[in-house]
Amino acid sequence: MAEGKCATCSRYLLIVFNFLFWICGGVCIGIGLWAVLDPEIESYLRQLANINIPLDSILVAAYILIAVGSFMFFVGFCGCCGAIRESACMLGVYIACMAVVICGELSAGIYVAVEKGNLEGLLRKQLLGEVRNYTRRSNRTTISLDFLQARFECCGADSFKDYLSNPYYYNSTKNIYVPDSCCRDKGTKLTPPEPRNSTACQIEAKLQLNTTTSELRTKGCFPILTNWLDANSAILIGAVVGIAVIEILGLIFAVCLCRNRTIYYD
Template identity: 30%
Template sequence: MALGSCYTCIKYLMFAFNFIFWLLGCAILGVGIWLRVDEGAAEFMHESSKIDMFYTLAYVLMAIGFLIMLIGFLGCCGAIRESQCMLALFFMFLFVIFATLLGFGIWAAVAKSSFKDMTADMLKDGVENYYKDEKSQTFMDSIQTYFGCCGATLGNEDYKVVEDIPGTCDPDNYRKPCQSQFYEWIESKLVIVAGVAIGIAVVMILGMIFSMVLCCAIRDTVA
């Protein structure tokens, strides 16, 4: 079917947008893979069940990235084939992902205090159960080795109420508690993830506008 010159322009803009959208899906997929296989993070993440949430986050991002790539492909086909059904499906999927990513991005940006408390609780629990639980010991050993720190908030003083100071606490790092460094590491990951999520959510608005305009143009042409 033939569309007017203005709508034909929108049609090809829609195709171009969805190609960019597909690339952004690749970016989300890449961030998820990066969180999962980052060599520095893996040094202490892969052995500790206490931070499985980061693995979960990585898998969620990979799934979302892959889904966005598929939806971008759907939008490209809908624009080229001038299919109202495919464009409507594209719009609905886009809206759902838009709401999800925007909400997650805002949550990640404002939840800093919650994550700070969480890291403090994780490290405190790790110290208290260091000589009781193998996973806690592995977690604290990995943290202390990777960040060059000792204990949770008081350095080597944290272990004096438990038992001996672990061998992974280097004497040069006795006065360097792990909480601030661990939290800064988590915060740096969240900033990247939140920025990508919010940026892509904003770009999605253009995709929804293009798809609705093109869908209406195709409907008017058929009518």
């Protein structure tokens, strides 16, 4: 067995932590495989969450979940088995993987802090692009914008007038000037939402009112979204720091166990 109270404590903590990590990885893989293999997944999600998600978006998310789950499963397996067997090889692989993850997270944090202004510009550009390409046909763009506009009660990137640059709405002959998700809804939580008074909303959009309206959401999503991110930045930073602390402790425990082990299985 490992020598010293520190090494013994590290061994048991590593076993518990990585066993849970291993289980989480297996769950992610299982959910991802279910989403890929089940032909009824699209309709099931629509019934479960009242959200119409295209199949290609579901498959992309499923493959990402499988990839992340596989990595978690592998790292958790190496850490758990390495701690049980006090295997230098498995502990070494675990230490290397955790070091790569921590360095990646640190690099990402520094990049976001340094490039915050440029990232906000890219976000605004992306929102403007999606607004200009929005149509009433259900696709990935319409679903993401409908959700964003309904969730944050906004319309367009900078304002509802951004839809004037959208050919579909600019050339519309049906007196439709903004999507239904730009109108105040009935609170049914449907996607796309059901407008409370679609006619009045479209009239207000046609008149391009700059004052507060009764049915049209005039504020843009970009300023509301950036304000929301700023307001919740402390929570996001706290969550990231908490995860990083756990990962660093796991790395320290693995190094401590690797240096003080007495039984060799390699």
